Amino acid sequence: MINLYISLLMAQIKGQMSYKKSFVLELIGYLVVNIIDLFVIYFIFLKFPSIKGWSMGEVYYLYGVASVSYAIAQLFAESLEKVPELIRTGEFDHFLIRPRSPILQIMPLSFRLNRIGRLIQGAIALSLAFPILQLELNCEKVMLFMIAVFSAVIVYFGLFLAGAAFCFWTIQSSEALNAFTYGGVELSKYPITIYRPWMRRLFLYIVPVGFVSYYPAIAFLEKSDPLGGPLWASYFSPVIAIIFAMVTWLFWKLGVNHYQSTGS
């Protein structure tokens, strides 16, 4: 499976090379735009020492985890945003007549290496967070960090998949769903306690972007949870993430069966 993904990906990159896009320039542009965010956080905390009990270092940590995981998910799953186009042109047909999962075949379709810009930005945020927080890194911390990133990647992946699945009914890409992907990633950059209760609940329990970023972060940062969430919630996030991704996958399957192709 991974073998095929890499082969298809290499083919895609080879094809893209023939247009000679300036990869480095795009990467720098992308990085600059994203780094402005980090300055914004810095200036906010110059005025207020803490926001609802969260310090600058803690917010940088949250921000870093969200950025790194979204960048990873985007790197692999962004091509799923091409699905509406594939459906409209009928090109999706080709993925159905081959003996492999359509998702696996679509994933390498557009691989934008410049998304690494976001990954770098996330890494910078984390590298700012650690010295400020002066936390001792032990095994448990490393594991909590891995759990946080893993769960968030899986949830974002599920969101990309759900967005693609919607298109089997609507044909057009659904802007409404972007509120969850892009909204979700923006939201999870900051502590979920600052949002209104209905929004909090939505992102904790229905689209668990908040859940998988908030609880592992609390445990990592050794904070007490003002929402009174249980301690095991942080270790439970991968399970929540996988369940969420499974549900979106079933939704996708349903969509494929609903596929209508095009005339002629």
Added chain:
Amino acid sequence: MIHAENLSRIFVHHHTSPGLLGSIQGLFSRTSEEFHAVDKISFHIGEGEFVGYLGPNGAGKSTTIKMLTGILVPSAGEVTVNGISPSRDRIRHSQQIGVVFGQRTQLWWDLPPRDAFDLLGKVYRVDRHELKQKIDFFVEMLQLSSFLCLPVRKLSLGQRMRCELTAALLHQPRVLFLDEPTIGLDITAKEVIRSFLKYLNREKRTTILLTTHDLGDVEELCKRVIVIDRGQIIHDSDLFTLRRHFGHRRLAMFDLEQESPIYLPAYAVEVKREGKRLWIEFDGDQLRMPDLISEISRQASISDLSIQEIEIGRVIKQIYSRT
């Protein structure tokens, strides 16, 4: 090999009023209309058959092919190919079929065919050694060597179609579905593809289902013809029966000594006249050929005459117009 039983596909069209307001309204209430693209069709195709699947545009040809290939899920009825249900067991099914859509490409636009073949080898899990042999075989058979390393976007349609065929056959499928494979091709390119398909069907016993608007394809390749119109099968027979079925109509061409009007007996119609040359279509059941000749020779002296079979195209047109 292919069994279809009461196979149907219904599309539901939603009507939305134009404009932004209309699309917002469409979210809450929609009027919908059902369209039976394929309506309870049944047929069986045996192993090694070469079947032409014909019909006018919008008759349901492509919808049928898409159900047989597992792209579309049938609304009702049963279909199996080699005992496998295309939509329920899609992965296993796609390993045993090859598909060519004449209007689209399954190659990679910016990559040379060579790379595409290697990739497809991986997609279909073809053993490396075997893949190389296969590619060499097709390169030789379809004369691909001169453009094997050019990006697909630079190939001519004929070159590309030969590559599409190769791409569809690398995993040695037992059934090949061809949706208008000769569309837009010149005569030489058509000829290459036709003789290759003949070879494939005869030597490799590949079952082939072909849709086309090119009746040359049908006459040269298909031993059996299924005609579909408005979602229903209106004719299914071998080419010979099809011809005989409508073959009581004959076309005779007369060359006369002089240009003169001819009064024809009943059951004969003058279809064309070019100076001294005259084409007459007649019903062979009602009017015997010798009677027609003696009738005409009474009115004018005949210098030459020939009888032609009615082309399959006219036969199929007649079927279309009868329904």
